[in-house]
Amino acid sequence: MLRRTILTSMGLAAVATGISEREAAAQDKTLQAGRGMKSPIIKDVSVIAVQPGGVRLVVVKVVTDQPGLYGYGCATFTQRAELVVEAVEKYLKPFVIGHPTDRIDDLWQAMYNASYWRSGPVLNNAISGVDQALWDIKGRQAGLPVYQLLGGKCREAAELYTHVNGADNARLIEGVRAAQAEGYRNFSLGLGQGGNEPASGKVLTTAPVFDREAYLRDLLKMLEAVRSTLGDEIDITTDVHERITPTQAIRLCKDLEQFRMFFVEDPLSPEDIDYFRILRQQSTTPIAMGELFVNPHESTPLIDERLIDYIRCHVSEVGGLTPARKIAILAEMHGVRTAWHGPGDVSPVGHCANLTLAVSAYNFGIQEMAAFPEASHEIFHGIPLVKNGYGYPNEAPGWGVEVDGKAAAKYPFRNDNTERGKLNGGWGELRLPDGTLIHP
Numbered sequence: 001m002l003r004r005t006i007l008t009s010m011g012l013a014a015v016a017t018g019i020s021e022r023e024a025a026a027q028d029k030t031l032q033a034g035r036g037m038k039s040p041i042i043k044d045v046s047v048i049a050v051q052p053g054g055v056r057l058v059v060v061k062v063v064t065d066q067p068g069l070y071g072y073g074c075a076t077f078t079q080r081a082e083l084v085v086e087a088v089e090k091y092l093k094p095f096v097i098g099h100p101t102d103r104i105d106d107l108w109q110a111m112y113n114a115s116y117w118r119s120g121p122v123l124n125n126a127i128s129g130v131d132q133a134l135w136d137i138k139g140r141q142a143g144l145p146v147y148q149l150l151g152g153k154c155r156e157a158a159e160l161y162t163h164v165n166g167a168d169n170a171r172l173i174e175g176v177r178a179a180q181a182e183g184y185r186n187f188s189l190g191l192g193q194g195g196n197e198p199a200s201g202k203v204l205t206t207a208p209v210f211d212r213e214a215y216l217r218d219l220l221k222m223l224e225a226v227r228s229t230l231g232d233e234i235d236i237t238t239d240v241h242e243r244i245t246p247t248q249a250i251r252l253c254k255d256l257e258q259f260r261m262f263f264v265e266d267p268l269s270p271e272d273i274d275y276f277r278i279l280r281q282q283s284t285t286p287i288a289m290g291e292l293f294v295n296p297h298e299s300t301p302l303i304d305e306r307l308i309d310y311i312r313c314h315v316s317e318v319g320g321l322t323p324a325r326k327i328a329i330l331a332e333m334h335g336v337r338t339a340w341h342g343p344g345d346v347s348p349v350g351h352c353a354n355l356t357l358a359v360s361a362y363n364f365g366i367q368e369m370a371a372f373p374e375a376s377h378e379i380f381h382g383i384p385l386v387k388n389g390y391g392y393p394n395e396a397p398g399w400g401v402e403v404d405g406k407a408a409a410k411y412p413f414r415n416d417n418t419e420r421g422k423l424n425g426g427w428g429e430l431r432l433p434d435g436t437l438i439h440p
């Protein structure tokens with residue numbers, strides 16, 4: 001109606017000023033482009049907190065003042081999930097209600113600065129929930145999947161890797177063959193380490209035990225067995241989980257050169273980050289790092305000095321799609337590729353964000369993606385397709401995900417009798433045989 005009024009007045013203006021109908025129509029288009037679309041305004045923010053399998057997922061829903069226009073964002077920090085729920089409900093909700101949804105980076109900066117002390121996993125996840133919901137809303141408004149808003153695809157789908165762990169080498173090789181039959185070509189291989197061992201002469205703790213030198217010996221033997229049985233064609237990664245000392249990590253990366261790893265993940269902890277410079281000078285084994293970063297700027301020195309090959313931040317832990325795409329662009333300029341963290345404690349919405357970055361960033365490396373439990377399919381409609389070892393972002397507008405509220409209500413957080421249930425979703429301890437605590 002408004003448009004017709006404008007056109008009519010432009011038409012009359014055309015007659016009055018003597019310009020042609022065509023010129024008037026062009027001027028009308030310029031006027032409309034300059035004015036832009038009406039900004040949706042944030043009307044409500046709510047949190048969907050669910051535990052469809054072993055892990056707790058947190059998803060934020062942002063509702064606008066425009067009928068039927070809303071979006072979802074992943075805010076999953078499973079070990080401290082209830083704190084993220086509070087951060088969204090008590091702080092971000094009152095802060096963002098009334099703001100327009102269409103200035104995503106502007107609102108991201110406002111949320112990031114609103115706590116004065118910035119960053120950290122709880123606040124970043126809360127921000128990510130709103131941030132990703134705004135990208136979902138923008139995609140829904142445009143009628144486009146979010147990857148189109150980032151410039152479109154650089155590739156048809158994202159090459160995935162899958163995890164295979166085995167109690168012994170024979171069972172691990174069996175596991176790789178089973179995954180190959182499903183279409184996977186890339187494998188993150190792990191040993192069945194960290195079990196409870198009865199206290200003995202050597203073991204002075206009843207907590208799960210990690211023996212560093214035994215791990216290093218077993219890992220090399222396992223890789224020898226895998227390469228000699230399965231050949232050179234498969235791509236292999238392994239996650240050190242920052243459980244060894246810096247000098248052990250340097251020795252390991254040198255020892256692993258013979259196995260032509262796709263990458264070694266987290267050989268050093270964020271606390272030992274300065275060792276990357278020394279590691280880089282001594283080994284050609286490709287390095288992946290970033291899963292534990294909780295500040296969008298933590299990646300900068302590693303990328304800037306080209307000390308790693310793959311940046312693998314957990315997108316919601318660094319604050320959402322907005323900072324993650326900046327990290328990806330910085331990485332591209334330095335020859336570093338992406339391998340976003342994609343375990344089971346990322347919601348299907350978060351996996352859509354990962355796949356969106358994976359297909360739209362030129363410097364994509366590989367993507368980790370978890371299988372979803374049955375209950376996740378009941379709650380989340382539009383879980384992205386995995387086929388022949390590739391992950392596909394949805395083609396529906398936004399993330400292409402809908403949450404079934406009734407199904408979600410069936411799977412609240414559980415404080416059951418499992419170890420993680422008793423720890424309210426948190427992780428337990430891992431210790432050296434003498435009882436020294438190390439990274440879990």
Ligand code: MG
Nearest residue numbers: 239265266291
């Ligand atoms: Mg990892």
